[in-house]
Amino acid sequence: MTPIVSAAGLVKHYGGFTAVDGVSFDIAPGRCVGVLGPNGAGKTTTLRMILGMTPMTAGSLSVFGLPMPAAGRAIRRRIGVVPQADNLDPDFRVDENLEVHASYFGIDAATARARVPELLAFASLTERRHARTDTLSGGMKRRLTIARALINAPDLVMLDEPTTGLDPQARHVIWSRLSALRARGTTLLLTTHYMEEAERLCDELMIMDHGRILDRGSPRELIQRHVEPEVIEVRAGDTRRFAALAERHGCRLEAQGDSLYCYGHESAPLLDFLQQDPALVYLHRPAGLEDVFLRITGRDLRD
Amino acid sequence: MRLMEADWTLPQPGWGALAVWRRNLRVWRKLIGPAVVLNFGEPTLYLLGLGFGLGAFIDTMSGMPYLAFLASGIIASSAMTTASFEGTYSVFTRMDVQRTYDAMLATPLTLDDILAGEMLWCATKAGFSAAAILAVAALLGVTGGWEALWALPVAFLIGLCFGGLALVVSAVSSNYDFFNYYFVLAVTPMLILCGVFYPIEGLPPAMQAAIQVLPLTHAVALARPLVAGLPVTDVALHVAVLVLYAGAGFYLALALARRRLLV
Numbered sequence: 001m002t003p004i005v006s007a008a009g010l011v012k013h014y015g016g017f018t019a020v021d022g023v024s025f026d027i028a029p030g031r032c033v034g035v036l037g038p039n040g041a042g043k044t045t046t047l048r049m050i051l052g053m054t055p056m057t058a059g060s061l062s063v064f065g066l067p068m069p070a071a072g073r074a075i076r077r078r079i080g081v082v083p084q085a086d087n088l089d090p091d092f093r094v095d096e097n098l099e100v101h102a103s104y105f106g107i108d109a110a111t112a113r114a115r116v117p118e119l120l121a122f123a124s125l126t127e128r129r130h131a132r133t134d135t136l137s138g139g140m141k142r143r144l145t146i147a148r149a150l151i152n153a154p155d156l157v158m159l160d161e162p163t164t165g166l167d168p169q170a171r172h173v174i175w176s177r178l179s180a181l182r183a184r185g186t187t188l189l190l191t192t193h194y195m196e197e198a199e200r201l202c203d204e205l206m207i208m209d210h211g212r213i214l215d216r217g218s219p220r221e222l223i224q225r226h227v228e229p230e231v232i233e234v235r236a237g238d239t240r241r242f243a244a245l246a247e248r249h250g251c252r253l254e255a256q257g258d259s260l261y262c263y264g265h266e267s268a269p270l271l272d273f274l275q276q277d278p279a280l281v282y283l284h285r286p287a288g289l290e291d292v293f294l295r296i297t298g299r300d301l302r303d
Numbered sequence: 304m305r306l307m308e309a310d311w312t313l314p315q316p317g318w319g320a321l322a323v324w325r326r327n328l329r330v331w332r333k334l335i336g337p338a339v340v341l342n343f344g345e346p347t348l349y350l351l352g353l354g355f356g357l358g359a360f361i362d363t364m365s366g367m368p369y370l371a372f373l374a375s376g377i378i379a380s381s382a383m384t385t386a387s388f389e390g391t392y393s394v395f396t397r398m399d400v401q402r403t404y405d406a407m408l409a410t411p412l413t414l415d416d417i418l419a420g421e422m423l424w425c426a427t428k429a430g431f432s433a434a435a436i437l438a439v440a441a442l443l444g445v446t447g448g449w450e451a452l453w454a455l456p457v458a459f460l461i462g463l464c465f466g467g468l469a470l471v472v473s474a475v476s477s478n479y480d481f482f483n484y485y486f487v488l489a490v491t492p493m494l495i496l497c498g499v500f501y502p503i504e505g506l507p508p509a510m511q512a513a514i515q516v517l518p519l520t521h522a523v524a525l526a527r528p529l530v531a532g533l534p535v536t537d538v539a540l541h542v543a544v545l546v547l548y549a550g551a552g553f554y555l556a557l558a559l560a561r562r563r564l565l566v
């Protein structure tokens with residue numbers, strides 16, 4: 001099967017700065033692929049290159065088997081986009097936003113009008129269909145943007161940080177809509193820095209930093225490959241004796257502020273020790289994507 | 304400005320331009336009340352105020368009643384200002400502030416389509432404003448006859464010309480204040496110098512020669528005799544100048560907008 005997206009050696013320079021540094025990947029049809037990376041990793045730039053909105057400095061790219069940028073129009077006809085920053089049209093009401101966007105795809109007015117009610121229902125915006133877009137909450141705007149991205153019945157939907165800045169309720173609604181899309185077989189490519197989002201939605205993840213893809217795999221594979229299965233976080237108390245004990249047990253230790261993270265395989269003896277000292281506050285949990293992410297991209301602040 | 308680094312690929316606008324044009328028309332229809340007041344109100348004030356006020360002292364100018372002279376000039380200048388405002392403030396709002404172009408560029412539309420649609424829209428609005436003034440002028444009985452309707456396609460062409468130039472300004476602006484330079488240094492001087500209010504033959508010869516490079520001079524030279532029902536001279540020259548400005552403006556604006564948006 002031809003991949004939906006096939007990128008080889010994509011590079012983007014801004015002056016002397018390298019934003020994307022030779023990334024190669026394929027996206028198979030029907031998959032949900034997440035790009036996970038800190039701010040400035042090059043996620044948005046990569047998506048923009050796939051759309052032909054950012055010319056690439058080097059590399060080659062084919063989408064739906066068509067060459068980018070030569071077939072830009074034909075490629076974009078089959079993609080739906082949810083950009084990082086909202087760009088709904090404030091000159092139009094909610095339903096008009098969908099109709100007008102449809103016209104950019106050459107979809108005739110009658111067809112567009114027929115599609116709108118279903119999309120509004122999908123986005124739970126039927127009641128607000130006559131509202132001005134600047135009266136919508138952040139979550140509603142995102143849902144409308146997702147509905148707008150579906151107006152052309154796309155084969156690929158790209159979402160750039162679809163839930164950043166939303167409250168938990170709004171985020172969960174978006175997740176359920178994206179799951180529904182996935183279940184329909186739509187190929188999804190999304191960027192995020194929420195581990196929970198990546199873990200829930202994505203079949204595959206690409207971890208990106210400094211313009212490079214550092215690793216790729218399913219969430220479970222990445223966890224197995226990069227971190228020990230169990231974590232003990234010690235948050236308060238005198239950790240020196242505990243650290244010595246953990247080290248003897250072959251644990252990997254990381255300090256961050258007042259906390260000590262202990263990654264290992266057999267935690268029972270360590271937990272016995274921690275329970276004997278009431279001054280030690282700790283949390284014992286299975287390792288997750290966040291641990292992988294921090295292991296691979298480091299704990300330094302990015303902006 | 305490192306112009307050579309811009310993408311100078313020849314423009315290839317497609318049918319998508321009409322989608323952009325229709326989008327703007329749809330917004331305009333929502334605000335048709337204020338638009339009509341502006342289109343009719345302003346020129347009516349000018350014509351009645353200046354036409355009758357100055358007309359009381361000036362019998363005829365260039366062989367026509369002053370009111371006819373003024374009306375034909377204002378048709379051209381109003382096409383200029385209408386297209387210039389649309390191509391600066393409104394276009395900049397969509398290009399930068401509202402990110403409308405970002406949303407469009409994620410669809411099959413290209414920047415070529417978008418700017419072509421914007422330019423057609425600038426010209427359409429110029430045509431609307433000319434039609435309003437023409438109607439007022441006809442009511443005042445100062446138009447030559449049905450040939451005066453030729454002023455409408457001419458106004459459309461004037462709109463393309465000044466729409467193209469305004470797009471260039473928008474493509475290099477960082478904020479709305481920048482447009483003050485363009486209006487003070489280009490639009491207003493043309494309004495005053497290019498024969499809208501008085502015949503350019505009264506200007507010193509050197510100045511007459513200089514203003515031949517300004518598009519409004521040629522816009523007025525076309526619109527005036529058409530409205531007044533007099534024979535038009537040098538049609539090819541005047542049309543060529545306007546077409547040249549329109550084409551060059553569009554191409555330059557496109558290259559600059561590509562450099563600004565497709566990064």
Ligand SMILES: Nc1ncnc2c1ncn2[C@@H]1O[C@H](COP(=O)(O)OP(=O)(O)O)[C@@H](O)[C@H]1O
Pocket residue numbers: 014017018019037038039040041042043044045046566
């Ligand atoms: N137009 C631009 N000019 C210069 N640098 C840019 C431009 N766009 C992005 N960058 C830089 O490229 C890097 C990657 O940006 P981006 O792809 O937006 O990262 P992400 O989406 O992963 O946060 C960042 O350091 C950013 O500052």
Ligand SMILES: [Mg+2]
Pocket residue numbers: 043044045084160
């Ligand atoms: Mg980004």
